[in-house]
Amino acid sequence: MAVIASDHWITTDRGKLFAKRWVPSNPRLDTGPTILLFHDSLGCVDLWRDFPQELAVATRRPVVAYDRLGFGRSDAHPDPLPLTFIRDEGVTVVPRLCKSLGIETLVPFGHSVGGAMAITAAARLSESCIAVVTESAQSFVDDGIRSGIRAAQANFERPGQFERLARYHGQKAHWVLRAWIDTWLAPDFAGWCLDDDLRSVRCPILALHGDGDEYGSWQHAERIVSLAQGASQAVMLKGCGHVPHREQPARVLGEVTQFLARQGCKT
Helix, strand or coil, rough: EEEEEEEEEEECCEEEEEEEEEEEECCCCCCCCCHHHHHHCCCHHHHHCCCHHHHHHHHCCCCCEECCCCCCCCCCCCCCCCCCHHHHHHHHHHHHHHHHHHCCCEEEEEEHHHHHHHHHHHHHHCCEEEEEEECCCCEEEEEEHHHHHHHHHHHHCCCHHHHHHHHHHHHHHHHHHHHHHHHHCCHCCCEECCHHHHHCCCCCCEEEEEECCCCCHHHHHHHHHHHCCCEEEECCCCCCCCCCCHHHHHHHHHHHHHHHHCCCCCC
């Protein structure tokens, strides 16, 4: 199946955002949701690699991914990352992006911190969200997250590691790395959690989580489905780490396709 990809630029008050859309050549004839991808703390559109195209083929739905401000091909962030950055994304950025791209109904799909952003978006766009998918999402700050970040911080001291990050973020790479490490290890961020947002989500959530996730235990997925108001499901991926869409892409595509079919989004 062919997929048509197109690049887009969204103007915001703080800078331009880069987005990319994948539309399958034989999409569903009925009007249905666009799957909106939220990247992780060090991610960007290009780091999703082939997954958005594969997701569009599997679901026969349009897929959109975008670089948050400060990441990838979007403009540099003018300030240090605020501690409210997760909720800010759902409140200010997602509505602007959806309006610019003409997205009327959506399925927010987020990896890692992007999963938290997908939930905050769904909490505020309840009339537009059909369902939510989280992958390796954090729902609160715990020792596992902090220890994983400290280990990664040490790894970035090794030769060549920072240069790999710079390939995707250019001159913004230092800001990207410090935003991740400094925010999640900040004492003032230690009490952050998704509880209030989860209680406001009315649509179903699929929470995918690897049993070997380096940045958070199975408790995060359990908390997500226990607090959400819709009929939600947590799926443990055996032998999988923090990046299921790269480590077990076929399993992720199958779970997401079946989940969306149960919500009436048949392929």
